[in-house]
Amino acid sequence: MGTILEMRGITKMFPGVKALDNVNLSVREGEIHALIGENGAGKSTLMKVLSGVYPHGSYEGEIRFRGQEQSFRSIADSERLGIIIIHQELALVPLLSITENLFLGNEQANRGVIDWSAATVRARELLSLVGLHDPPETLITDIGVGKQQLVEIAKALSKEVKLLILDEPTASLNESDSDALLGLLLEFKARGISSILISHKLNEISKVADRVTILRDGTTVETLDCHEAPISQDRIIKGMVGRELSDRYPRRDTVPGEVLFEVKGWCADHPAHPGRAVVKDVNLTVRRGEVVGIAGLMGAGRTEFAMSLFGRSYGRNIRGRAFLGGREIDVSTIRRAMESGLAYATEDRKQYGLVLDNDIRHNVTLANLAGVAKRGVIDHESEIQVAEDFRRRLRIRCSGIFQEAVNLSGGNQQKVVLSKWLFADPQVLILDEPTRGIDVGAKYEIYTIINQLVAEGRGVVLISSEMPELLGVADRIYVMNQGAMVAEMPAAEASQEKIMRAIMMSGETLQ
Amino acid sequence: MSVEVNLPVRPQRESTGRFLKNHMRDYGMLLSLIAIVLFFQYMTDGTLLQPLNLTNLVLQNSYIVIMALGMLLVIVAGHIDLSVGSIVAFVGALAAILMVRFHVDFVSTTILCLLAGGAIGAVQGFWVAYLRIPSFIVTLAGMLVFRGLCLILLAGQSVGPFPVEFQRLSSGFIPDVFGPGKFHLTSLLLCGLVAFGLVAMNLATRMRRQRFNIEQEPLPLFIVKNLGLAAVLVYVGQLMASYKGLPNVLIIMSLLIALYGFVTRNTVVGRRIYALGGNEKAAKLSGIDTRRLSFYTFVNMGVLAALAGLIFAARLNTATPKAGVSFELDVIAACFIGGASATGGVGRVTGAVIGAFIMGVMNNGMSILGIGIDWQQVIKGMVLLAAVTIDVYNKNKA
Numbered sequence A: 001m002g003t004i005l006e007m008r009g010i011t012k013m014f015p016g017v018k019a020l021d022n023v024n025l026s027v028r029e030g031e032i033h034a035l036i037g038e039n040g041a042g043k044s045t046l047m048k049v050l051s052g053v054y055p056h057g058s059y060e061g062e063i064r065f066r067g068q069e070q071s072f073r074s075i076a077d078s079e080r081l082g083i084i085i086i087h088q089e090l091a092l093v094p095l096l097s098i099t100e101n102l103f104l105g106n107e108q109a110n111r112g113v114i115d116w117s118a119a120t121v122r123a124r125e126l127l128s129l130v131g132l133h134d135p136p137e138t139l140i141t142d143i144g145v146g147k148q149q150l151v152e153i154a155k156a157l158s159k160e161v162k163l164l165i166l167d168e169p170t171a172s173l174n175e176s177d178s179d180a181l182l183g184l185l186l187e188f189k190a191r192g193i194s195s196i197l198i199s200h201k202l203n204e205i206s207k208v209a210d211r212v213t214i215l216r217d218g219t220t221v222e223t224l225d226c227h228e229a230p231i232s233q234d235r236i237i238k239g240m241v242g243r244e245l246s247d248r249y250p251r252r253d254t255v256p257g258e259v260l261f262e263v264k265g266w267c268a269d270h271p272a273h274p275g276r277a278v279v280k281d282v283n284l285t286v287r288r289g290e291v292v293g294i295a296g297l298m299g300a301g302r303t304e305f306a307m308s309l310f311g312r313s314y315g316r317n318i319r320g321r322a323f324l325g326g327r328e329i330d331v332s333t334i335r336r337a338m339e340s341g342l343a344y345a346t347e348d349r350k351q352y353g354l355v356l357d358n359d360i361r362h363n364v365t366l367a368n369l370a371g372v373a374k375r376g377v378i379d380h381e382s383e384i385q386v387a388e389d390f391r392r393r394l395r396i397r398c399s400g401i402f403q404e405a406v407n408l409s410g411g412n413q414q415k416v417v418l419s420k421w422l423f424a425d426p427q428v429l430i431l432d433e434p435t436r437g438i439d440v441g442a443k444y445e446i447y448t449i450i451n452q453l454v455a456e457g458r459g460v461v462l463i464s465s466e467m468p469e470l471l472g473v474a475d476r477i478y479v480m481n482q483g484a485m486v487a488e489m490p491a492a493e494a495s496q497e498k499i500m501r502a503i504m505m506s507g508e509t510l511q
Numbered sequence B: 001m002s003v004e005v006n007l008p009v010r011p012q013r014e015s016t017g018r019f020l021k022n023h024m025r026d027y028g029m030l031l032s033l034i035a036i037v038l039f040f041q042y043m044t045d046g047t048l049l050q051p052l053n054l055t056n057l058v059l060q061n062s063y064i065v066i067m068a069l070g071m072l073l074v075i076v077a078g079h080i081d082l083s084v085g086s087i088v089a090f091v092g093a094l095a096a097i098l099m100v101r102f103h104v105d106f107v108s109t110t111i112l113c114l115l116a117g118g119a120i121g122a123v124q125g126f127w128v129a130y131l132r133i134p135s136f137i138v139t140l141a142g143m144l145v146f147r148g149l150c151l152i153l154l155a156g157q158s159v160g161p162f163p164v165e166f167q168r169l170s171s172g173f174i175p176d177v178f179g180p181g182k183f184h185l186t187s188l189l190l191c192g193l194v195a196f197g198l199v200a201m202n203l204a205t206r207m208r209r210q211r212f213n214i215e216q217e218p219l220p221l222f223i224v225k226n227l228g229l230a231a232v233l234v235y236v237g238q239l240m241a242s243y244k245g246l247p248n249v250l251i252i253m254s255l256l257i258a259l260y261g262f263v264t265r266n267t268v269v270g271r272r273i274y275a276l277g278g279n280e281k282a283a284k285l286s287g288i289d290t291r292r293l294s295f296y297t298f299v300n301m302g303v304l305a306a307l308a309g310l311i312f313a314a315r316l317n318t319a320t321p322k323a324g325v326s327f328e329l330d331v332i333a334a335c336f337i338g339g340a341s342a343t344g345g346v347g348r349v350t351g352a353v354i355g356a357f358i359m360g361v362m363n364n365g366m367s368i369l370g371i372g373i374d375w376q377q378v379i380k381g382m383v384l385l386a387a388v389t390i391d392v393y394n395k396n397k398a
Helices: A044-050 A075-080 A098-102 A116-129 A145-158 A175-190 A200-207 A235-243 A302-309 A335-338 A349-355 A359-370 A380-391 A410-422 A442-454 A467-473 A496-510 B016-022 B024-043 B052-078 B084-101 B106-128 B135-154 B164-173 B186-211 B219-243 B250-268 B268-278 B280-285 B290-316 B326-337 B347-366 B371-396
Strands: A005-015 A017-028 A031-038 A061-065 A068-070 A083-086 A163-167 A195-196 A211-216 A217-224 A259-269 A277-287 A291-295 A318-326 A327-329 A342-345 A428-432 A457-464 A476-481 A484-490
Touching: A005 A044, A017 A031, A017 A195, A017 A200, A017 A211, A031 A044, A031 A175, A031 A200, A044 A075, A044 A083, A044 A195, A075 A083, A075 A302, A075 A496, A075 B016, A098 A195, A098 A359, A098 A496, A116 A145, A116 A457, A116 B164, A145 A175, A163 A175, A175 A195, A200 A410, A211 A235, A217 A235, A235 A496, A259 A302, A277 A291, A277 A302, A277 A457, A291 B219, A302 A318, A302 A342, A302 A428, A302 A442, A302 A457, A302 B024, A327 B219, A327 B290, A335 A342, A342 A410, A342 B250, A349 A410, A349 B280, A349 B347, A359 B268, A380 A410, A380 B052, A410 A428, A410 A442, A428 B250, A442 A457, A442 B016, A457 A467, A467 A496, A476 A496, A484 A496, B024 B347, B024 B371, B052 B084, B052 B219, B052 B250, B052 B290, B052 B326, B052 B347, B084 B135, B084 B290, B084 B326, B106 B164, B164 B250, B186 B280, B250 B268, B250 B347, B268 B280, B268 B290, B280 B290, B326 B347, B326 B371, B347 B371
Parallel strands: A017 A217, A031 A195, A031 A211, A083 A163, A163 A195, A291 A457, A291 A476, A342 A428, A428 A457
Antiparallel strands: A005 A017, A005 A061, A061 A068, A211 A217, A259 A277, A259 A318, A318 A327, A476 A484
């Protein structure tokens, strides 16, 4: 078997971060190659380099496809050679039909006039290849996620695919849909189409993959051949997480006190699909001066839990009780949750955290304007002093507090979001992925702020997909999977292997 | 991935030139208005700023300015209101029916009409804020509905004239406490007093900021700006005093401008409207009741449109089915010329007022020059486009 793809020495820098460091990946013709690694290990970045999202020249290293060196400048370049990537978030237009989506950008047209009968015939062919038997004129919005996934694959087939890249294709599929999809990959393999499968689900990988490449912190750890010897999940997990914890976390000397915050029996349904439980009977306690971590893979329901708790800002049919200092509190609206002493700093700074057009000052005081106002009239001088104070305390690097938030780096934007919630003076602060996408130095500063918060006797709930961060910062760790808390352990006894195992085991029992 | 921008933290050295450059967007519109005034003053051989014409200019534009205040809040909140022209007509008709047909006194009529405007705003606001129907559609429907209701009320005819007290709302002038004379001394003194008050307020703010060591505009600029402000006010006062004095409607308008300027800059409600328009989700997650806020911006717009309708009807001394046609476009244009952003979150009261006067001065100036209504529209359209283009360009560059 020859090699269809050879990526050698790929290095990709982002400002302040080395996302990929000398990564090698080689895919043989007609094999299913699994690519695995933790969130943020660099899988998606590597695939973006391969497909030309990051154009040639923005990275170092060499890509050889079918023996020839390539320098893709755009996705169109890589697609022309038959490299097709199917993203986690599907790129389909919901209100167009299957046929229209299949040929979007590649319309079956003659001088700009679409030949619908030819398109329909061709669509039927393609759909039968992927085993989808819905009429081609069905709207995308009317079919389930599993079938949408198949439409994406059929679309790839319409472009004469040589190498198919699937980014966590089964993340949102149920078991039978997943099996069907994996079966399809095996069929393609028989026809000589190679695939790269990015997945967190190790059982799937052991089912279909020929070889596995493990990425960690932007470097290739190893490539394992599944045919030489059966690979145990432990072996893969060790490869994914095996790294040492250095001094990336500031020391904290405070000891947690009495129970401060308690959630009992928290449930929430999906906002668009009533009856589909997204948060299932979650119990959680936070002590005074304690950092409680919530671990889990993407889509585990952590953000959904936090947002449904914070004034029902997510989901519907929300049930459960919340207590602060032993007294039941009302968290039914955001206003009431805030007044009860809760705060939630979002994982999506730009969409949900900041008013980007406004300056630092206005963003800092937004959640607590009463703190700088008298009878509804804002005292500008005291507002400026508050913002100045936070700029200094949190070391927000900026040209001044009048700088617009949109011009700040990710780390400094995050500090503005934190300032906003610190100024609201909550008892319990939920931080959702507070260090996502920011560089190591800024991360350290965020951890220091967390330490200050708990030193003041507050409670912090830290949602993070980076396990080392949880192990380094939290006192106690909950593990969440598929909407439920599946494990709880003191950080001192926790390890990445243990967390991963808790997720994997629960995944098998829950299914 | 975001780009790391580590700008120096220390304050930059004060320099008038650089300050002006950084704040060009703030001063640009004012300078444009001054330039346009000087241009037409020259082209019309001084007719533009003659006391009579200046007074007319104010009377003609007062209702646009008043509605622009409400529209600015609506636009900053991320919405639009196309129905204001029809509300003007409807409220004018309502006032006419009440006063002319049912002989209701003018105070009760005014109150009833303002309440009606608020109710109209509340209905539209409910649809926009709570039923989540895009404001463009809701107010487009409102535009048709209230134009139609106006026609029904008036049965297609003009109704008038109004009682004299009511006409004074628009065509009256403030009384001269020094007794009737050729020169209206009270008006001049009032303008002088306001000028003095404004300069004193600016100075107090500046000194307070200095005490807190907050960066602000350089001293020479501050002096020039305040002297200019005072001079313009006194000059306008002197001009108007040599005619009939200050019109009542100018007093109403000035008070409203001051009120809305204060609300947008200094109050919690004002700040929240900007946050709502800037990023509704973030505002909501910061504990702001965004729906209620949107709702009240429309109620407020309705009340101001009703007030404009009363003033307009009083000025014409009759209610006609054609009243207020295309006013919504002038009002919206005033806000955009004044630097408001079509996507919400950005805009100032002073900008909207300046925008309204830019439109007003151009209307007036071109009419004096004898330019037909056809070319006036073309020129106004191009000015709107140019103003917004320059603004967007400046913003992207900054």
